[in-house]
Amino acid sequence: MKIELDKAYEAKKFEDEIYKTWEESGFFNPDNLKNAKEPYCVLMPPPNVTGILHLGHALENSLLDTEIRYRRMCGYKTLLIPGADHAAIATQARVEKELQKNGIKNPREELGREKLLEEIKKYAENSKSKILNQIRKMGTSCDWSRFAYTFDETRSSAVNTLFQKMYSDGLIYRGYRVVNWTVKGQSTCSDDELIYEEEPVTIYTFKYSHDFPIPIATTRPETKLGDCAVAVNPNDDKYKKFIGQKFTVDVGALNPLTITIIADDNVDTNYGTGAVGVTPAHSMIDFEMYEKNKNIGIIPVIGKDGKMNENAGKDYQGLSTKEAREKFINWLKENNLLIKEEETTHSVGKSDRFGDIIEALPMRQWFIDVNKTIPGKNKSLKQSMKDVFTIGHNGNKKKIIKITPDRFVNSYMQWIDNLRDWCISRQIWWGHRIPVWYNGEEILVPKTITEIHVTRHGLTDWNKEERIQGSTDTPLDEQSVEEIYEMAKKFKNENFDIIICSPLKRARQTAEIINEELKISIEINKLITERDYADFEGKQKSEIKEKYPEYEKNKISFDIPGDEENYEELKERATKFIEYIKTNHVGKKILVVSHHAFLRSLNIIIEDATNEDALKYKLPFGTTDKYQILDGQYKLKGWTQDPDTLDTWFSSGSWTFSCLGWPNKTKDLKTYHPTSWMQMGYEILFFWMARMILMSTYALDDIPFKDVYIHGILRAKDGRKFSKSLGNGLDPIEIINEYGTDALRLSLLKGIAPGNDAKFYEEKVMGSRNFVNKLWNISRYILMSADTIKIIKKQPKPNTLADKWILRKLNSLIESTTKDLNDHNFSMASNALYDFTWTDFADWYIEISKVEKNKDEILLYILQTLLKLWHPFIPFITETLWKNIDSKLLMVSSWPKANKTKPDSLIEFGKIQEIIIAIRNIKNDNKIDTKTIINCHLESDKYTKLIKEQSAIIENLAKVKLTSDIYKDTIHITNIDIYIEIKINDEDKKKQIIELEKYINILETKLSNKQFTDRAPSEIIDAEKKKLEDAKELLKKLK
């Protein structure tokens, strides 16, 4: 059966459908790869939910997917887990900015925590769903069933567990230390979240007072209002006599300052004045000195608002740092204390996200201690982080992480050496709440946090009319059903583990409708059913009887603790329920669907409310209440959770194992950790790679990944970064729409070297698009001209020289591609494939196949092999074409294996190519139309037989007629003379001779060098000799 294919490949027509086919096949999920044994797991660096996919993501997706598709075809049990990162500070900053644009000047104040969080969540969810679709557009073959979000339940539970573990090991502590503070963002940030910019500053040299013996210098005069010491080098003859002395100086601060002269080895006697004014509150370095000499004290003079506080004194309080600086300088001048002013530049730390200058402020925050010995181990986290690149984790050489390119180890080690304790608490709201509760001075860091969200069932006619007639176990009314569907949408992103509902119809039905959205398990629990009747609301049994006379006749028939349950019994039942949760659903996030009276009694026992207060309790339909059980403790009155959130990298650090289900002992964790390969840009080496290593070695006692590949940044053609503010961004989706995903992927992978930046521009994509189209047309030709299209399993027997040659080339290609992909050498692999496909196969072999005929099998075989080899790079077009060949998916076909072939065809075929090219050249030089057939005679001592056998190819490809007539003009190539009926340009000949003579000269010098002939390997010498021989012979003929 003949098939028809369009003249040009239109990516748009096929891509979405192909992706759907893949996704529906189930093969993205390794559980469905039945024959695969050895696991191969790669995690997607989760894109931030701060916007949409950019080119960097496109590059990462191309790398990830090419890797994973290759491994899948090789027979690995491949898993690529897709993810997204809530990106705490980045997302909140983004949303706040948007809100400000819309007129909300101070979103935190105006909206409050809950409302702002809702806004951020809305934004994040929206962005997330866009990103996920874009990942699909990229063709990424990830297992969507294992999708992980840093802010979902599993990942949050990992965060909490990790925090608790580190806290109980003493590695996380709460301390008063100097931290980086962004006034604009009103939050701390880690040392790595600063960007430094060179700015002009003035250095002021001054004395605190006229009788103070040591001058000091500063670029931040206003902080000097909080100075507590002056540090000098202990070996400094000039100053060492003052060490230990105290001076009282009045510089205008609230209280006169007591300046202690202390010794510090780090003070350089030759730099500046040779002495350092120590401001413990507003410099990390000075704070470290304070920690060694606590008696000097610490005086913060700048507040969280970036303004001078009361310690700074009446004159300064309330001023901005800039105003205070001017004022202080003026004071120095007036009092003749200013010695010198010098202009210089200085790198100023700014907040990466908010852009303002960072203030160093002392605060009580949470930190990870990187230097403390880990309990049960003989080393610190810092040491652990180093070991994985040197001696291996725990000294195990098998647990050394391989990094490509390995030069990044250097900068990593340097970073580790300078690592200070990591400040992990942030004052922003979007993020994992710090899992610590306070009650006065008491601190609780629970091992388990169980969450109970309670909601009411939908209404029935019975509820609405407050009837107690007929059966009480009635189904929902229609309107309620609608309302529950609405409500269910809200629960969709809550990530509940389980729904527990009352056995009554209305509750069960409610739970089932909600579960259509959540798709989790439902547990029916009698403990939370409706009470029969009770005296709880102050009504006596008799009153109820009075109000609803029919009631007695319709007794509820299900099994609850008696039909005369009273208030105390109801509370007892609620307590029992809590106990039940505590033993059976520890650590879960539970949605409870129950009845108002029960929920009220639950509220009473948890909140320790009085009966009277409890009467005010209302939980209108559609709303939820939330309770927590911390390590079994559920009465949490008086306890409040820390309002701060965790640094976003705290959760990203656990990515390799939280993605696989930790802290639960899941099968995935056992199978896939450590993960096989990790890929990231060098800009997040410290942020992310370092933290993953820290977390994984600590929590799992293992490395997070075996192999890490570092890629560079994509830049515009002018070398600048792509950025929104420059407006030079290229939207990957627009590129896909115009050129197709395959073209985009190929242009991203071709010509990139690991760790190096690469420039990206549209022409590159155009080139790739052209190639994709070429592949389409190659296939179109083969498929449309073949008599039968079938799978060719075995390499067909070569019949001609060309057959032998192309198969030899193909087998080398299989070998090199396999090797390159094993080494993650994507660029080299694609270049070699490109070359073979376009030049060897299309330009030569297919053209020959038009002459030699009957090559269906061999053409199909090569095409099939090529589609396989290309599949990891350009999955869409290859799969589209494959559909015409096989009903099975190319995605799960097996990777080609190279057959052994002899190399002898290479030289002979090369000769034929040389002849053809030489003739084409002459024609071109003489402006003869390529297709005009000219007469020509070939003469060779060595290749007579070859020429005779291959004459058809020569005649057809060079468009000549081979004759026995000898013509006057000849061109010469090694060992062959080509007599041709057209005139040859003498200039060309002369040029050829000059070049050849030069070449001979080089070879002769080389060979006459005794050192060379003595020391070089014999095969190299022989080859050089042969070259010289051939060249000399050719030269003779040319002359």
Add this chain to the structure above:
RNA sequence: GGGUCCUUGGCUCAGUUGGUUAGAGCGUCUCGUUUACACCGAGAAGGCCAUAGGUUCGAAUCCUAUAGGACCCACCA
């Protein structure tokens, strides 16, 4: 102050342990619509591989300096 990377034809870049007269794509030029493909075909021009030394029989490749460019870390009293 410490460290890293880059410098290869007009542009963008490959070049895997040192071994053909250094490759590709785009661009330029010439010729060409031969039914797979003008998103094409045939061909051409264009490079002392930044500079200077060194190691070696042999260097774009290894070493050392220098220049220019980019970046990271620390410090910045």
